[in-house]
Amino acid sequence: MKEQKGVGRMWNLYKMGGFTPAIASMLGSQNAQQMAFIRSVNKEQRKQSMLDMPLKELEVVIFDLETTGFYPNNGDEIISFGAVLMQGVEVHETNTFYSLVNPKRKIPKSIVELTGITNEMAQDAPDLMQVLHDFMEFVGKRLLVAHAAGHDKQFLNAALWRTSKVNLNHRVLDTMMVAKWLEPKRDSYALDDLLDSCGIDIVDRHHALQDSLMTAKLWQNYLIRILERNITTLGDLYAYLSKH
Template sequence: MKDMRPAGRMWHLYKMGGLTPAITSMFDVQSAQQMAFIRSMLKEQRKNSLYDIPLHSMELVVFDLETTGFSPYNGDEIISFGAVSVIGGEIQYDQSFYSIVNPKRKIPDDIVELTGITNGMASDAPELIVVLRDFLEFVQQKVLVAHATGHDKNFLNAALWRTSKVSLSHRVLDTMMIAKWLMPKRKDLSLDSLLHAYEIPVTMRHHALEDSLMTAQLWSKFMEEIKSRDVDTLGDLYALLSHH
């Protein structure tokens, strides 16, 4: 008698037709399509070498995530994605992305207060795999930029692995690390402090799209300083940042 519990069913289907049919059968068709898109997008990204691309014409996506807390491996979830396209130092204001995500758990009261995203708003939002797919379709093969990227990369990688069994393969630049290189004596490298230092108007903090737009403006300011230091390519920039 065949073992038709999930693990046994998976093994049976694997033997009959390979892993992809097995995975597909365990999810609904739409989720399987989302997963296939995410996996193919990240596989394609791994083929690209971007080190020789001139910074002045490089296509970027500045992004931000809002989350229920700080630990993606301990039950915290993404509740919104925000992103905006940039070419060199020019922000493409007409090319932006924003979506709330249904975290399928209660959003803590302090996070509701911080972000303005209520449990009612989140319960009506699309689920994670749908928004991940849409976000990656917006990003395509572009370089990602964020401020203090550790938090965002951890949540993105956890989400990608949980939904699609892949890891992020895009190049990621951290505006905090760039600030550390440009201003080695500066103690406070928080986004709020740097926005103040560069006289960038603060619109709405802890809103994923607004934070992305403000970080994009910071990136534009940095690009002016980077150019003045004769840094021409992404590879050049990575080489300099590796020392910091």
């Protein structure tokens, strides 16, 4: 009980004054620095508004997560991060992020078969704090984009809270929502079906980086169509999406 109270006091010190020797001692210097960085990035994100930014200039990070299941609050974990940078309609295919994560639990056989990530591969991967730090460093203040983003946002939020006691402040744009607005009469908005209808080659599905690259090409296709409708800013796009 005394140990728990001590941890609570140190956490309150951290929240009030930022980085303290007590927190560094408790977490280890490297983890404390990573936590401080993640909190700093998240805090800075609250200060900026990108709604007036022209879409043709806007930098975004298209990302995807692979996980052990669907429920982060019931023990499921992230096992890989993938991301690629875009500016306007240009996909920067050489500016990417990818890392496995050690989930510190057994990966179900069905997930191994789906993703190709084995327990042996995951055991040698860095832990969540390290990868989350590196991912947030890659993202910076940019808009996040994902397909069927609810799943990824849920896991990213849970990871940020567990490691750094912060919620995600970055905006997350969902290409599925954009597809429903652009093509309201489709039967399916699954990623494979949308990729196929846009003539985008499907390669290594359920690999976080490959899924990010394919989703980036999907967003590229949609953004060209959005700009053709004289929708020029992110704020304008959100206004249209809110009506559908």
